[in-house]
Amino acid sequence: MAEYFNQAHLLLAVDCIIFGFDGEQLKILLIKRSFEPATDQWSLMGGFVGANEDVDGAAQRILLELTGLKEVYLEQFKTYGDPNRDPMERTVSVAYFALIDIHKYEKQISHNFHAEWFLLNEAPKLIFDHDQMVEDAKKKVRYKAALHPILFELLPKKFTIPQLQSLYEQVYNTSIDNRNFIRKLSSTGLLIKLEDKDKSASKRGAFYFKLDKDLYKTKFQSFINFMPNLDNIIG
Template sequence: MQIYSQQKRFLVAVDCIIFGYDGQELKLLVIKRGLEPEKGKWSLVGGLIDENESSETAAVRVLRDLTGLDGLYMEQLHGFSEPDRDTAERTISIAYFALIDIQKYNEQINEDYHPAWFSINQLPDLIFDHSKIVELAKEKLRYKAALHPLLFELLPDKFTMPQLQSLYEAVYNTEFDKGNFNRKLQSTKLLLKLKDKDKLNSKKGAFYYRVDVNKYSEGFKTFLNFVPRQSANK
């Protein structure tokens, strides 16, 4: 330790960008910050890494403690280390983004930090550099979703093709041609068609689908090209 005795110490934190889908919009979960500076203002879910934790372990703990959420799809995004990013003390943040089906986890969210869901297109002012972190997370989500099946983490266990298309349109903030979209998704061989239909949102009824679990796992090891090239706009 004496080798580093003359070096200044920095804090290291994690920030979690939690994307959720409610069946119509892509949303972001934010909380009210519980300490100064910027107490009471909207913030990403985050916290400091403990001495004996990895950043991933800390992110899982912070998500669970501040929101009540556990067992989420989560992926490391980027490190943010601008010297003045935190006005209280030099703090380096390692950001993670997580994906959830809002309807599935809604009752688990801890109310202690006043969590709230905002449309990804109508976000409030966020503290520090959190808006910058969210923008980078959106870019990463769109890039990965074009190649891998991670958006299915935002859906219920069974879903219709219109629901799936609506999700992709929400993520990419664009419209897809119905025929092209259906053919593209069917070509992945990832979906299993079920016998029952959703008859509430369609006169004829739209068949439900679910994900083939084995092929879903394989989809993260290959590049399936989910999104038609002309529509994959950031």
């Protein structure tokens, strides 16, 4: 097969940052690396792109092989190409973030590679430049979630307003005014109020809501900005 003359060859990989929400806490899914270098150290889900597959297909395949997860919200956000990022060989990595409802996929998680959930703010140190990838993914999610309703991917089919507000507060690491949040949320028309309540936190309880999936699709590209001081909280 013909090759480009006098050009260096390198490996192409993908890494997936998987964020999950269990109804109360925002978490990240990590695995123990199974090969050298850095064997048995905590890592993102990653692997190499095959010779006959595209990058998106490789990300979906690797996610399925390492965790058992499929058909989840997965978005490419950045490419990492520092020549020294992998001590074994020159490797360029394309990074993705995924958003999932932990309870929806808890039976699907494969434990063959010791996949384990960690609280996002208590995750262990990761190999290579994976910690930087996580920080960059958090910034991307914050920016995207202010303009598009992607955080609903982290919620169960029915949820409460306090759950949704808690999720936004954890993603942005800030407190949100309750009345302003409810007002903006109501103005989107995205939520359908249900008759039953969650009474786990109080006798009065909180009504459950579900997402209007048709409006979710049509309003995805023009979502109201929940976060008024976006520039101040992205970092």
